[in-house]
Amino acid sequence: MNLAVATLNPSDSPQPLYAQIRDQLRRQILEGGYSAYQQLPSEKSLMGAFGVSRITVRQALSDLHSEGLVFSAQGKGTYVSRPKAVQNIQRLQGFGEAMAAQGYAASARLLGFQERRPPRAVSEALGLATGEEVIEVTRVRYLNQQAVCVESSYFPLTIGRRLFGLDLSGDIFPLLENRLGIALGAADIGLESVRCDEAAQRHLSLGADEPILRVERLTHDRNGRPIDFEYLRFRGDSFKYQFRVERK
Amino acid sequence: MNLAVATLNPSDSPQPLYAQIRDQLRRQILEGGYSAYQQLPSEKSLMGAFGVSRITVRQALSDLHSEGLVFSAQGKGTYVSRPKAVQNIQRLQGFGEAMAAQGYAASARLLGFQERRPPRAVSEALGLATGEEVIEVTRVRYLNQQAVCVESSYFPLTIGRRLFGLDLSGDIFPLLENRLGIALGAADIGLESVRCDEAAQRHLSLGADEPILRVERLTHDRNGRPIDFEYLRFRGDSFKYQFRVERK
DNA sequence: CCTCCCTACTTGTTATGACAAGTTATAAAC
DNA sequence: GTTTATAACTTGTCATAACAAGTAGGGAGG
Known part of the structure; x- marks a missing residue:
């Protein structure tokens, strides 16, 4: 060495x-x-x-x-350790960061940016009062020019409004950290396998019965306050989530 | 307190x-x-x-x-931290251990126990020479009397043979630790969403187009030697994988 | 009343030191 | 030669100590 x-x-x-x-x-x-x-x-x-x-x-x-x-x-x-195709996803990373670390070219296309009443699950996750609105950011994620993921992100108004006008063609995490000065902490992630919904069919050009990997991610700042709730829907045939856990 | x-x-x-x-x-x-x-x-x-x-x-x-x-x-x-329905899966746990921690009753039914030539991916993951055989253990996992998962585990012969005759209706990890005296270390996990295969259709009584959460898990002992490679296929509608990661 | 500063708390980082416990290679004893 | 004991390494655990850095509250001064 x-x-x-x-x-x-x-x-x-x-x-x-x-x-x-x-x-x-x-x-x-x-x-x-x-x-x-x-x-x-x-x-x-x-x-x-x-x-x-x-x-x-x-x-x-x-x-x-x-x-x-x-x-x-x-x-x-x-x-x-034995080198893995996908080393640890133990760090909280945006899609772009994670893919760049593996030498892939990732980008995003903005579909929508609007203020709205969130679904109840989102409201609960972010700990908002009923009726409180959020900023919804909808994007499509590309990997090597192929659409692989439809993404819906929900931010509390105070945070989401400050994202307006910023460049949303990459990861949002670096924007939160560097432009808004928010120190990110931990994120809770949920993964399940579901059947293709209508939006995914259209944006990922899939058939009706294709399997989709659905990821929920609730990101907190360093003080434990929730700041971002997302739904990610990946094409089943072009994404695999990998990580490592310990016996302890 | x-x-x-x-x-x-x-x-x-x-x-x-x-x-x-x-x-x-x-x-x-x-x-x-x-x-x-x-x-x-x-x-x-x-x-x-x-x-x-x-x-x-x-x-x-x-x-x-x-x-x-x-x-x-x-x-x-x-x-x-805010309590989560599913706290950290950061520890390597068997299905039974994880479900028990959440108050569910889990069990397993043995479908097969045999010595065979493994698929190439399994052979590579375990680091075996080509042609070297393994012990394959196939089981169905039940959660509250409902079949939720079909599981195929592959062990090197030296380990797998010692499992013969043991009670395989629960987790295998405790058997490895307590009966065989193997100290478990880390595991690499991969998750993807796929369409139902034939075995899953039969054992989980699913239709042909149902989504399945497919989990690959390569478990190592504390010295980094691979000791168990598994494929788990979960019903998409009755399983969700949850965990937490940190920004660091 | 409001502002500023200082103090007393918290966690974060780092040093030095010690012994326990596990591994490995060498040397001594058989 | 084979076995055994030992010495020299490794990581694991724990103590004491100090200062930095961030927070919150109280008190002095305006």
Whole structure:
């Protein structure tokens, strides 16, 4: 491996040390600096290489561990996991971010942007008072020029109105973070298999009986307040959701 | 809250301190000792209540955090997440374990147990040499007396043969752990929506065009060696996969 | 009354140190 | 040669300590 690139940013860096180390190791792993099942340098070596204490190294490794990129065996060492076509979706990512990470070209086409009374399920998920309106954003998602997903996103008015006029041809998450200054936290995701509905038939040019992967996603900010509820409907034949879980 | 039950097992306990604290807090949260958005005791209070250091408290909280049970805000405190109908599936669980945690009665019926040449995808996933045989276990899963899932599991011969004669009417994970002494690690999961196949039609009594949620699961032991590859086919109308991810 | 500041709380990050527990290779004993 | 013991590694767990950074409340000053 190459630990010559063990340079951390100066102390005025916005990123904590463990995050810099984590990101550097992650990049090396993903970019092929390591082969599958190869042993990482020991925690002691990393301490020396980066000039930090063990607790900092372990926090970086702990993150990679929960991302499924590495695993450890007591007494032996820490190893790189077998590379997966789709590595961890343990991070909350937009469709575009996730696809870009795998080298696909993703885009979106805006179908509608309007203020409306939401369906009851949406109202409940966002924790809104009955009658309170939302901003609905409807889009079609493309992967390599093929339409693969119809997406309906619902935002509370205070957030949704600020999205008006922004470029909605990519992921919305970066807009929320960088343009609106909202720090994203966790998201609850639900997946089920359903039959094609009318909107999906039209926009994804599908037959009536085609299977659809229906994803519900409720995204929260870092303080646990819900800020975005979405329905995503993927073509069954062109999307597969992959991730990793641990026994613990 | 009730910190009167802040008793940890004696030092000869098999569980580390942070795990005991984590499990105790998790139980209190899940059993309704806390309401949504209620603040947990501060790390300092927990240190005193359990008589441990801050690093131990934080490790317990960190686990709950990644399970989505709590979230933290710097300067304010740690709070209980809004309760979800389906809490985190971030832990690797068998179908029975997951359903039992939600108060459902789950069971399984064995359809077949045989030694055979696996499909190529299975052979690749398990990392077997071409021509190497496996044990295939086929079962139907029931939820409240209704058939909801057809399951095909593939084990390497050395593991699969030891399952012969054991009670396969429940989850296999506990058998692997307790009877065969295999420590489970992480699992890679893939989800997609497909049309009903012939076996699913017969065992789940479905029509030909019904949507099916198809789950692939490759389970590893704690050393990263693959030990079980499964195909699960769920009725689309009676199963929904839910979990939580973080932005990080 | 309103504003500003300071204090006291919270969680976040990091250091140093220690011992336990598991693995591996070497060296000693048989 | 084979077995056993040991030493030298690894990761796992836990303690104590300090400072940074964010929040909330109270008090001083306008």
